[in-house]
Amino acid sequence: MNHSPVKFFPVSVKAVLKKYRFDPQNRGLSVDLSSYLLVGAVLFVAGVVCMATKRNGIGVLMGVELVLNGANINFVAFANYTKLGLDGQVISLFVIVLAAAEAAVALAIALSFYNNHLTIDVDQANQLQG
Amino acid sequence: MVCDMNFSELLQRVVQDTVGTNPFGDLGRVWQGQQPTLSDGSLLMFLPELIVVGTILALLFVRLFDLDKVFSGQSVALLGSTVALLVAVVQFLALKNFDGAASDAVHKTMFTGLLVYDAFGVFFKVFLLLFLQLVVYLTRLTGLPDREDAPDFYTLLFGSTLGMLLMISSNNLLMVFLGIEMTSVPSYAMVGFLKGRRTSSEAAFKYVVYGAGAAGVMLYGISLLAGLLGTTNFPEMAVRLNMVIGTHPLKMDATLLTLLLSIVMILVGFAFKLSIFPFHFWGPDAFEGASTEVAGFLSVASKGAAFALLLRVLLALVGPTTEQSGLMVPVYFYLGIAISVLAAVTATFGNLAAYSQNNIKRMLAYSTIAHAGYMLMAVGAMLVLLNATKHVPDAQVRWDLATRAVEGLLFYLWVYMLMNLGAFAVAAFIRNELFSEDITDFGGLWTQAPVLTFAMACCMFSLIGMPPFGGFTGKFMVFSSLFQAGHYHWAMWGVLAIAGLNTVFSLFYYVRVLKFMFIAPAKDDARRVKVPLTSAAGSYVFALAVLVLWTGMWGAKYLSATAHDVASVLFP
Numbered sequence: 001m002n003h004s005p006v007k008f009f010p011v012s013v014k015a016v017l018k019k020y021r022f023d024p025q026n027r028g029l030s031v032d033l034s035s036y037l038l039v040g041a042v043l044f045v046a047g048v049v050c051m052a053t054k055r056n057g058i059g060v061l062m063g064v065e066l067v068l069n070g071a072n073i074n075f076v077a078f079a080n081y082t083k084l085g086l087d088g089q090v091i092s093l094f095v096i097v098l099a100a101a102e103a104a105v106a107l108a109i110a111l112s113f114y115n116n117h118l119t120i121d122v123d124q125a126n127q128l129q130g
Numbered sequence: 131m132v133c134d135m136n137f138s139e140l141l142q143r144v145v146q147d148t149v150g151t152n153p154f155g156d157l158g159r160v161w162q163g164q165q166p167t168l169s170d171g172s173l174l175m176f177l178p179e180l181i182v183v184g185t186i187l188a189l190l191f192v193r194l195f196d197l198d199k200v201f202s203g204q205s206v207a208l209l210g211s212t213v214a215l216l217v218a219v220v221q222f223l224a225l226k227n228f229d230g231a232a233s234d235a236v237h238k239t240m241f242t243g244l245l246v247y248d249a250f251g252v253f254f255k256v257f258l259l260l261f262l263q264l265v266v267y268l269t270r271l272t273g274l275p276d277r278e279d280a281p282d283f284y285t286l287l288f289g290s291t292l293g294m295l296l297m298i299s300s301n302n303l304l305m306v307f308l309g310i311e312m313t314s315v316p317s318y319a320m321v322g323f324l325k326g327r328r329t330s331s332e333a334a335f336k337y338v339v340y341g342a343g344a345a346g347v348m349l350y351g352i353s354l355l356a357g358l359l360g361t362t363n364f365p366e367m368a369v370r371l372n373m374v375i376g377t378h379p380l381k382m383d384a385t386l387l388t389l390l391l392s393i394v395m396i397l398v399g400f401a402f403k404l405s406i407f408p409f410h411f412w413g414p415d416a417f418e419g420a421s422t423e424v425a426g427f428l429s430v431a432s433k434g435a436a437f438a439l440l441l442r443v444l445l446a447l448v449g450p451t452t453e454q455s456g457l458m459v460p461v462y463f464y465l466g467i468a469i470s471v472l473a474a475v476t477a478t479f480g481n482l483a484a485y486s487q488n489n490i491k492r493m494l495a496y497s498t499i500a501h502a503g504y505m506l507m508a509v510g511a512m513l514v515l516l517n518a519t520k521h522v523p524d525a526q527v528r529w530d531l532a533t534r535a536v537e538g539l540l541f542y543l544w545v546y547m548l549m550n551l552g553a554f555a556v557a558a559f560i561r562n563e564l565f566s567e568d569i570t571d572f573g574g575l576w577t578q579a580p581v582l583t584f585a586m587a588c589c590m591f592s593l594i595g596m597p598p599f600g601g602f603t604g605k606f607m608v609f610s611s612l613f614q615a616g617h618y619h620w621a622m623w624g625v626l627a628i629a630g631l632n633t634v635f636s637l638f639y640y641v642r643v644l645k646f647m648f649i650a651p652a653k654d655d656a657r658r659v660k661v662p663l664t665s666a667a668g669s670y671v672f673a674l675a676v677l678v679l680w681t682g683m684w685g686a687k688y689l690s691a692t693a694h695d696v697a698s699v700l701f702p
Binding site: 040044048051060061063064067068070071074075077078082083084090091094095098101102105108109112115116117125127 | 303304307308311314315318319322325326327328329331332333334335336338339342343345346347349350352353354356357360361362414415418419
């Protein structure tokens with residue numbers, strides 16, 4: 001008896017590729033939990049890469065938004081496919097509001113940084129060191 | 131269970147849960163020192179937070195209607211924090227006096243299970259609100275926000291504290307993230323509060339970029355955990371985890387990997403809030419750029435709230451039935467060891483980096499990192515003691531040992547609040563007089579302002595962990611838990627040895643500050659510092675120094691007994 005509320009999680013790249021390969025005979029792709037989780041994971045990784053590589057402060061903050069939305073997709077998908085139910089959707093609504101608040105403060109701080117440094121290059125934030 | 135009700139019934143239930151059956155009649159009973167009961171609804175238990183919210187509104191209205199000529203923002207903030215503290219103290223005394231043994235079993239939930247009301251949460255409410263009041267008073271003395279900016283500054287300060295109050299009583303994964311964000315977002319703005327300063331805007335920028343990134347990673351971890359368990363409610367988490375993992379074969383497959391990944395991601399968020407080793411780099415920069423008062427607030431309050439939340443999350447994962455979740459016991463056991471090793475690395479790093487610092491705030495920031503390491507050792511020891519099923523089969527004995535570890539952490543946090551606030555307060559008063567935060571400029575202070583120097587000496591010796599001061603007692607309690615945990619795995623003794631060595635290392639940079647204050651002569655062109663004992667600033671730091679001494683000598687017994695009672699609430 002399988003107790004797990006989650007159906008399964010795609011960890012094998014091969015299995016994922018096999019599932020989503022272009023198959024002209026069979027047009028109908030079955031969309032299930034793992035497809036949504038895959039989108040969420042791609043958004044998360046894209047966000048982390050964006051945070052790590054962008055030198056522009058606004059670019060880094062956009063990476064943060066991608067990460068938050070990746071988590072949001074997870075929540076909404078889990079709400080539909082697992083026992084999490086409405087809780088998942090409620091959490092994603094809260095996260096949207098919080099992300100907006102955080103973005104507002106972050107942009108204000110970026111503006112203040114620009115006023116003092118005339119750039120938002122994160123590499124120019126090098127006065128505090130040691 | 132929700133689906134078979136119509137909307138009005140559902141609404142009725144939510145209203146009943148929030149305001150109770152007889153909202154106004156029961157107010158009086160609680161003021162007479164009785165326990166709130168379930169029929170009282172959630173608002174009564176939520177009263178301190180509501181007062182904080184009311185203060186924020188009052189501050190905004192004072193600004194809106196141009197009343198700040200009559201009521202300054204500072205007096206509104208001071209009044210609000212005092213009333214909230216008094217209500218929290220009444221709540222705590224009501225919980226404690228209500229038949230000690232029975233109240234241990236009391237875990238009431240507020241707002242349909244989103245928040246929990248127990249002695250542990252109320253203890254931290256008192257901790258945070260007392261600290262908030264002390265910080266408000268400190269900013270009044272140092273005049274950090276001028277009359278124009280005061281309502282803005284205190285709105286941010288109270289908003290941040292409100293987030294911490296949600297963190298410490300959260301009972302749901304949603305509240306974990308909500309509390310952390312509500313704490314962080316105003317903190318970012320407070321760090322950048324010194325307008326037009328290059329360092330201040332740089333500090334805020336670094337803090338917000340790193341902080342938002344860590345929060346995003348944590349949220350992703352929470353989403354995986356919530357999906358895996360199918361619930362976000364703490365009391366159900368351990369049971370569901372047992373269902374998912376308990377009968378699982380011991381091999382690394384998708385479920386176990388997902389679980390471990392989500393736990394690691396959530397711990398990343400905590401490590402950032404607590405400035406634990408790989409995620410500590412924001413701390414010194416943010417503290418150096420921020421004003422001294424804000425740095426003092428962040429170094430104590432956000433750490434205390436984050437430790438309370440970390441305990442709640444870890445205990446929700448471990449659950450009361452540790453002997454049943456067979457597979458997870460060794461996982462938690464080794465997680466405890468990993469956390470302790472990380473804590474040892476953090477303490478070592480903080481102490482080594484503090485050596486070369488010349489800015490007092492930067493030095494205290496590294497000292498904060500080191501102390502977060504010491505306190506995290508208690509958390510690691512708790513996990514190890516709680517999951518040492520192989521060595522201690524009796525669950526009751528394990529819970530007693532874990533209670534000791536938590537007791538040490540709580541005691542340490544209280545002492546840490548007093549001594550760290552004292553050190554930051556002295557630094558703020560000296561900055562107001564000398565316009566300098568360099569330790570080398572502190573020469574000759576002993577002859578000019580003996581009370582500042584005395585208070586700094588008390589705080590520094592307590593931070594080192596010298597015997598008559600509270601810092602020694604706290605460290606001793608944490609280290610004894612580590613020693614106990616060492617009986618079950620040798621690595622904990624290694625952590626204990628490193629912690630002991632760290633205490634010796636830390637002596638040098640703390641004493642260096644005192645060397646300049648006591649021995650070095652004043653610079654010729656330096657202003658003279660005049661802060662007599664009779665001034666408000668002098669008596670403020672003197673009172674903090676006496677309290678630090680009190681926690682180490684006469685108060686230690688009382689404080690540790692209270693901490694023990696509070697810690698025992700967490701374990702069945």
